[in-house]
Amino acid sequence: MIDPTAPLPPFPDRLAGRIALVTGGASGLGAAIASRLDAEGAKVIVADIDGDGARHHAATLSQCDHAIMLDVTQPDQWQAAIGQVEQRHGRLDILVNNAGITTMGSIETLDYAALRHELDVDVGGVFLGCQTAIPLMKRTGGSIINMASGSGLKASANLVGYNAAKAAVTLMSKSIALHCAQEKYGIRVNSVHPGAIRTPILDKVLAQVDDPEATLAGFLSVHPIGYLGHPDDIAAIVAWLASDESRFATGAAFSVDGGMTAL
Numbered sequence: 001m002i003d004p005t006a007p008l009p010p011f012p013d014r015l016a017g018r019i020a021l022v023t024g025g026a027s028g029l030g031a032a033i034a035s036r037l038d039a040e041g042a043k044v045i046v047a048d049i050d051g052d053g054a055r056h057h058a059a060t061l062s063q064c065d066h067a068i069m070l071d072v073t074q075p076d077q078w079q080a081a082i083g084q085v086e087q088r089h090g091r092l093d094i095l096v097n098n099a100g101i102t103t104m105g106s107i108e109t110l111d112y113a114a115l116r117h118e119l120d121v122d123v124g125g126v127f128l129g130c131q132t133a134i135p136l137m138k139r140t141g142g143s144i145i146n147m148a149s150g151s152g153l154k155a156s157a158n159l160v161g162y163n164a165a166k167a168a169v170t171l172m173s174k175s176i177a178l179h180c181a182q183e184k185y186g187i188r189v190n191s192v193h194p195g196a197i198r199t200p201i202l203d204k205v206l207a208q209v210d211d212p213e214a215t216l217a218g219f220l221s222v223h224p225i226g227y228l229g230h231p232d233d234i235a236a237i238v239a240w241l242a243s244d245e246s247r248f249a250t251g252a253a254f255s256v257d258g259g260m261t262a263l
């Protein structure tokens with residue numbers, strides 16, 4: 001039987017010589033992705049609104065200790081971040097738009113300001129990342145991986161804002177993929193749709209609810225495989241999408257969710 005808590009070993013050198021930028025790279029899935037890309041040979045720039053966290057995680061990487069304080073909702077900060085990458089490396093091969101927040105609430109409880117903030121971070125951040133990075137990436141070609149969610153494919157009554165945001169990321173990724181393909185930029189764009197993974201964002205969700213144990217049991221019940229995901233499960237598919245092994249994959253939505261969206 002598979003041990004769902006065991007780490008998944010990387011493929012050394014699969015990404016040798018590649019330059020990667022990972023947003024939300026200070027914690028959770030972003031940190032796991034940055035570590036995996038690093039272990040597979042890429043030079044990784046860790047970007048996060050939490051600048052100290054980004055620096056702290058970058059210091060654990062072997063290829064590069066470059067960290068950027070980046071609020072993905074701010075166009076000028078994106079310009080500065082991509083400008084720095086261009087100056088230091090002259091290219092960007094892999095962009096992982098991973099930064100995101102999860103706002104709980106139904107149509108009757110979520111206030112409009114919270115909806116706007118959710119969309120600003122989760123949708124605006126991905127839009128700005130792609131728009132700012134593509135001019136640099138199209139010089140060499142590359143891979144953009146946008147972090148969506150099973151919640152971008154399947155609705156929950158108490159996730160109206162998050163559902164809207166991640167559904168937007170899903171189709172926006174396809175639109176950007178088509179544009180890049182039509183323009184022959186050599187840039188592939190795909191979205192990844194995790195089920196519930198044990199990371200700080202999940203703990204934040206559990207902290208917002210009245211009965212965390214019941215909520216956790218509820219999460220398990222909607223994952224037919226019977227367990228929650230490990231950050232390596234997501235880092236592994238991101239590394240594959242970043243690599244040439246996925247060269248024919250673009251405009252696709254990759255679910256890694258223990259069967260959640262098949263239910």
Ligand SMILES: NC(=O)c1ccc[n+]([C@@H]2O[C@H](COP(=O)([O-])OP(=O)(O)OC[C@H]3O[C@@H](n4cnc5c(N)ncnc54)[C@H](O)[C@@H]3O)[C@@H](O)[C@H]2O)c1
Pocket residue numbers: 023024025026027028029030047048049050053070071072073098099100101102121125147148149150193194195196197198199200201202
């Ligand atoms: N953990 C899960 O179960 C799960 C499931 C599906 C999708 N996702 C998605 O995966 C991504 C990462 O989630 P996670 O679980 O690692 O969350 P997390 O809270 O552990 O990490 C999110 C990171 O994003 C950063 N961030 C937040 N707002 C930002 C901003 N405006 N600019 C830059 N950085 C910002 C945070 O500082 C943090 O380091 C998110 O897009 C989330 O929606 C997570």
